Amino acid sequence: QVQLVESGGSVVQPGRSLRLSCAASGFTFNNYAMHWVRQAPGKGLEWVAVVSYDGTNTYYADSVKGRFTISRDSSKNTLFLQMNSLRAEDTAVYYCARAGLAQTIMAHHDSWGQGTLVTVSS
Amino acid sequence: DIVMTQSPDSLAVSLGERATINCKSSQSVLYSSNNKNYLAWYQQKPGQPPKLLIYWASTRESGVPDRFSGSGSGTDFTLTISSLQAEDVAVYYCQRYYNIPPLTFGQGTKVEIK
Numbered sequence: 568q569v570q571l572v573e574s575g576g577s578v579v580q581p582g583r584s585l586r587l588s589c590a591a592s593g594f595t596f597n598n599y600a601m602h603w604v605r606q607a608p609g610k611g612l613e614w615v616a617v618v619s620y621d622g623t624n625t626y627y628a629d630s631v632k633g634r635f636t637i638s639r640d641s642s643k644n645t646l647f648l649q650m651n652s653l654r655a656e657d658t659a660v661y662y663c664a665r666a667g668l669a670q671t672i673m674a675h676h677d678s679w680g681q682g683t684l685v686t687v688s689s
Numbered sequence: 690d691i692v693m694t695q696s697p698d699s700l701a702v703s704l705g706e707r708a709t710i711n712c713k714s715s716q717s718v719l720y721s722s723n724n725k726n727y728l729a730w731y732q733q734k735p736g737q738p739p740k741l742l743i744y745w746a747s748t749r750e751s752g753v754p755d756r757f758s759g760s761g762s763g764t765d766f767t768l769t770i771s772s773l774q775a776e777d778v779a780v781y782y783c784q785r786y787y788n789i790p791p792l793t794f795g796q797g798t799k800v801e802i803k
Contacts (some may be wrong), residue, residue, distance in 0.1 A: 602792070604739075611784055612731075612790040614741065626790040662738055673786055675729035677750070681740035 569678040571663050576683030579653055588627040589646040589663030589680055597621065597641040600666035602676060603648050605659035605685075615630075615661070616648065620670050653687045660684050691716050693783055695795035701803040708770040710798045712783035717763045718746075719780045720787060727787030730759055730768045733797075742781075743768065770800070778802060 589601070603615040616627045616637040618667040625637050636649040646663050660682040667677035692715040702708040716729045726746035733737035741750045743759035746766055756771045770777055783795040 611780075611797045612733075612784075612794040614790075614794065617789065618793070628791055658755060666743070673789060674725060675741060675744040675784065675786055676731075676739070677741050677744075679740070682738055 568576070571580070571665065571678055571680035573661065573663055573680045576661065576685045578686045578688060580689050581642065581654055581687055583653055584649070584651045585653060585659055585685060587648040587650065587663075587683060587685070589648075591644045591646065591665070594665070596639075596644040598669045600662045600670075600672040600674070601637075601639060601646045602666065602674070603637060603646075604662045604664055604679075605657075606662070607656075607659045607684075611660075617666075618646070618661075619651035619672055619674050620666075622666075650685070652686075655687050658685060658687045690793065691785065691793050692696050693785055693793050693795040695781075695783055697707050697796045697798060698796070699799040699801065701801045702770075702773045703773065703803045705748045706803075708773050708777070708800055709762050710768045710800075712761075712766045712768070714764045714766075714785055718785045718787040724763050724790075726766070728759075728761070728800060730757075730778045731762065731782045731784060732777075733782065739782065752762050760802055773800070773802070775802065 572590045602617045618637045623631045634652045662682045664676035665678040666674040668674040708719045728746040729744040733739040747759045759774045
């Protein structure tokens with residue numbers, strides 16, 4: 568079955584960097600676009616970024632554009648989120664999620680990881 | 690900005706009664722080429738990731754009980770729980786995934802037992 572396991576969350580000071588990982592298994596990783604979605608404490612869901620199935624296209628929410636970079640390594644079945652210039656408002660649980668249809672970014676999320684907590688605080 | 694607005698923000702329903710959640714998109718999510726509405730519904734229980742319930746506005750995900758149903762087209766959508774069970778207490782989100790970016794969620798609707 569599809570399994571997504573995030574890692575890399577921690578407490579980090581404002582302005583610093585952090586890289587999150589999402590290890591995927593149970594499906595053909597390079598057939599599916601992958602997303603990052605975050606949820607601030609007690610708040611709703613916010614889409615962060617998507618990378619196409621082949622890694623050639625990436626898109627970002629305005630709130631993270633220019634600071635975050637999404638990427639994937641198909642040889643390791645792993646999704647990444649490089650987060651630079653972190654701000655207090657980036658504090659959230661970060662989920663990776665799989666697109667529900669192969670080879671398109673325009674799809675629902677049919678599988679989600681358990682999330683990893685990023686806390687930005689001095 | 691494209692906005693997804695859910696109503697109500699919260700509702701309390703008696704066990705066995707119907708719960709109805711509305712979602713309105715500021716732009717249509719209907720793709721005329723395939724006549725599909727790019728709208729999904731998710732359920733999130735405390736401490737858990739979201740779970741997909743409905744996609745293409747009305748297609749139930751495998752394993753989701755048939756008391757959950759989705760309807761609507763264009764800009765107005767509804768999630769209905771026909772007979773509320775205790776395990777349905779959760780926050781429900783709609784999501785548009787048409788013409789992204791951005792991919793947008795509604796603000797969430799909290800469902801409780803009356």
